[in-house]
Amino acid sequence: MRAGPITPSESTTIRRLPARAASTWESIAAILDEGFVCHVGFVGADGRPYVIPTAYGRVDDVLFLHGSPASRMLRTLAGGIDICVTVTLIDGFVLARSAFHHSLNYRSVVVLGRAVEEQDAAAKAAALNAFVDHVVPGRAADARAPSALEVRKTTVLRLPLREASAKVRTGPPVDEPADLGLPVWGGVVPLWLHAGRPEPDGQGTALSLTPPHYLNADGPARRAAIAHRDPI
């Protein structure tokens, strides 16, 4: 992973609460790597804004989106329009003594730019592997690789990570001093995305019923446990 040429622009400069700005390349990359669903914003042909959730992958300083060539969103994005891609991780409820100071702990990244369609078949296949490994590290080497037809049946878009910012809130509530004497509990309820026990679909061979090592050892459960607080 190399440092990306990210520069905060007028559009991505956080104007309020600058203490929450955390826009180093390392912090942006870490948030993008922990998340796997982004919200893509674009202006439709009708002039209205749309926000659609979708999976993504990251390779160095490129964020990849993908989907069916028939997808209305992907066809719209591939036209080279301005888009905004936002990734948000939710870390906790912040319970202050006053309703007013209640808050959430979170980490988010906003990326602005224009996506271009990846036309090269080899680069597309590599991006598709990156998608699978982004969600479940180690999985791409195990799953059947995309066929030439499947690569053609997938649109892959590249969004360079040039204009991006991160925003983070951590820590306990910030109460009014006069409220600290109230008999009201104050603190944080931590939240994290928990990966449960793998549920085999019961199809296929007996061998395929054994969860692979990357689900038990290096997979999403372990990644979530390390990143957060689950017992491993």
Add this chain to the structure above:
Amino acid sequence: MRAGPITPSESTTIRRLPARAASTWESIAAILDEGFVCHVGFVGADGRPYVIPTAYGRVDDVLFLHGSPASRMLRTLAGGIDICVTVTLIDGFVLARSAFHHSLNYRSVVVLGRAVEEQDAAAKAAALNAFVDHVVPGRAADARAPSALEVRKTTVLRLPLREASAKVRTGPPVDEPADLGLPVWGGVVPLWLHAGRPEPDGQGTALSLTPPHYLNADGPARRAAIAHRDPI
């Protein structure tokens, strides 16, 4: 809760994969009530789309947004422009035998419309309580209520739930029949947002160190456990 007058519009009709459309009022309300962070999309003064994560509340067929009167986003939205509010719940990794058929289980709602500022002080105070109780049911009665100044220092926007749609993917992977003989595990890794042990901030009175009943019994931990699979 009454049934909202939601009608799918041309803009919110799901054109691909109609099996994933699930746009009854009940399904939309349930998704909005389980989530608490939405992604708001709007077109900025520069003509570019922006997607910003923020908390929300729901009262009947109105979705409330709020924030500081100094917030650039809230001032932009209060101008009565078209916005899109999307809520996404992530339910699982879907691991197929082929990379191509990997997917995610999720539930999402897309709301289109225009927000108006709530000017009435009593209605604003009620909405602010709804915000707190949306995140932690029972909390609003415990926390110090907003003062008149705090109500004035909060902008509350109302977005009627008139034009909305839900999209849901559930269940196991859908593999190519020819792939079922491969020695590759197939199934779902369930995911849910887990609420951990409350962490008191150590401020205030000794009484305030005891987590309140709604965090232990009826609060987010229990709600998450019931909605998902945590042991209670």
